[in-house]
Amino acid sequence: MNPMLSLYQEIILDHNRHPRNFGHLDPCTHKAQGFNPLCGDKVLLTLNVGDEDKQILEIAFEGTGCAISVASASLMTEALRNLPVEDARGLIEAVHDLIVEGTVPELLEEERYARLKALAGVHEFPARVKCATLAWQTLRAALDRKTQEISSDPRF
Amino acid sequence: MNAPPLRTPPPPSGYDVDRVREDFPILRTRVHGHPLVYLDNAATTQKPQSVIDALVRYYTEENANVHRGVYQLSALATERYEEAREAVRTYLHAQTSNEIVFLRGATEAINLVANSFGQAFVRAGDEIVLTEIEHHSNIVPWQMLCARSGARLRIIPVDETGEINLKQAAEIIGPKTRMVAFSHVSNALGTILPVAELTSLAHAQGAAVLIDGAQAASHIAVDVRRLACDFYVCSGHKMYGPTGIGVLYARERWLEDLPPWQGGGDMIETVHFDKTTYASAPAKFEAGTPNIAGACGLTAALRYLQTLGLSRIAHHEHDLLEYATARMRELEGVRIIGQSTHKAAVLSFVVEGVHPHDVGTLLDQDGIAVRAGHHCAMPTIERYRVPATVRASFGLYNTHEEVNRFIEALARVREMFLT
Ligand SMILES: Cc1ncc(COP(=O)(O)O)c(C=O)c1O
8 A cells, every 4th residue: 555545544544534532531540641851742531441450431532643643542442442451451552562563563453452453554654653652651641550651652 | 375266246237147156056956856946045145167176175284283384285274264254345345354253153252242341341230232133143142141240131022023123122222231232134034134223223322233144244235334233243255265274353443441251372471380371352352262164155156246246146036036035925815923123034934824934844845945933033923923924035036937936836835824
């Protein structure tokens, strides 16, 4: 596929135009703010995680960014709903491999995660990798209950 | 030795941009299968063959350290280095070549002044005045000075078009002001600032003036004596010269009073453990082995610019800017950020519904290099309530045909995102 079309697949453009789960939860159990100092992209993640079952009951994001970072965050919130925290951590690793390493982990072949494969095209655009990883890194910080604003880091 | 001849002497009248382009080997590059359209000249400019040749010649035939050896090669390197100082003096119309200090770039030059001038003249309660549209390198060194000294920053606002509000400037610049530092041309908006008016306001209050000429020095003729500024800074790499060489012009009256900033070799007269005496300017401000090759390249770049003629370059770039602005205004959903009456060849804009980074990536696929982001001027970008902008900045080798390709690609971007 033309690399441009694989980067801006219809699903990415759609999630950019109509971000899912946009907004913030108040009150929430988990929260983190991500920032990419290079391009100014910002994302605020708020989550409600069940006390007993450690399941992500609700998740929302808000912020500003390019189509890649908005779509990545939006796709992420869809994939995470009702997911146990441990599975969410596994998903972070899988998406890392997809975007940063350019491989397609088996986990992403599962039906419920298949849409995330739309992010694979980013691998061909090194300057844009950080845009796609920002939301996922912020998620990790939220789950780790890091309260400080985190900066996007190429090591993800 | 005389300057090497230009490969393409410009025609006596008019401006033959096609011949100018032949001087820049990188312009033959293809990007993603398309001829490169380089529209990021505000970040750095491409280099003509004569500059590349000067670097090669220096390392091939002339390399030695300066101001040290008694042998011929060292004398030759010293001569080249001092020739560069003289070339800059002529270019900026400084009084004496002692007023020209070589540094790494505009950033280092501002840091030198903030430190040296700051140490000598800035005390708690004093004020440093900047404008709202400065590059980070003309903000942060002053903030650091304020933190050290207890001085305070004051900011002259701009209006919606990107013009400095001179009435407010007159209210802000006052008896406590020690330094007024502002750009000659804004890198984020292209505004040409009212440098004469700001300088008069500052001098009327006994404050010194630093002009950040990073974006001006290769686009408009600079005469530091006419400007009457105390300090003027610029970077070689934005003037078709090499990276790592830049200039501080410091008016002669300051040379004695400013203490050295960095210590080391070359900046001393005598060194004893109980007492060191410093060399006089400019050596006092040039500690350590300088960028000799960079200076040789800068000489070649300035000769190149002078041969083409700054007024003809300015005219050509102004044509391009007007043409690009008019064509951009025809595009629906594109908003130009920075519309001051006096503008240099910078076109900053946002596309409704498309983030600047996406615009940048899509244009790159067509071989068009633009900058997307905050352009190291976060306060400026915030002022216009946008998260970032796309910036096309023109140079002496850009063409109307390239503007057409840029505008057509931009129209396709909007189509792709909105339909
Ligand atoms: C207005 C302005 N000032 C200062 C600088 C800093 O120049 P340098 O990075 O070469 O030191 C720049 C470069 O982008 C600039 O545009």
